[in-house]
Amino acid sequence: MTKHKVAVFAELVDGAAWATEVAGHDIALVREGDTVYAIEDWCSHGEIPLSDGDVDLAACEIECFLHGSRFNLKTGEPTCLPATEPVPVYSTTIEGADVFVEIPTEI
Secondary structure (H helix, E strand, O other), X not given: OEEEEEEEHHHOOEOOEEEEEEXXXXXXXXXXXXXXXXXXXXXXXOOOOHHHOOEEOOOOEEEOXXXXXXXXXXXXXXXXXXXXXXXXXXXXXXXXXXXXXXXXXXX
């Protein structure tokens, strides 16, 4: 795993998605209080950026704006159709003022 600085924690808005690119991966960051989730920023059904959709913090989900597929921010699993395939999620840490995402090292 390789750790990458992706954001300044204070700049992330609670309940909103923020798009970033890390080591060739498009990632959506979502802040919930003191937690930041990192999920692949592509709907597995329609190949649409998830960061353009709505976040439901109560359900811990992000919704694809095009067809309404929803994904769990913790697991990447789809929680409603039409998506049936999960999307990758990544571990995050907050160190001082910065947010880091861990990306698997390619072999």
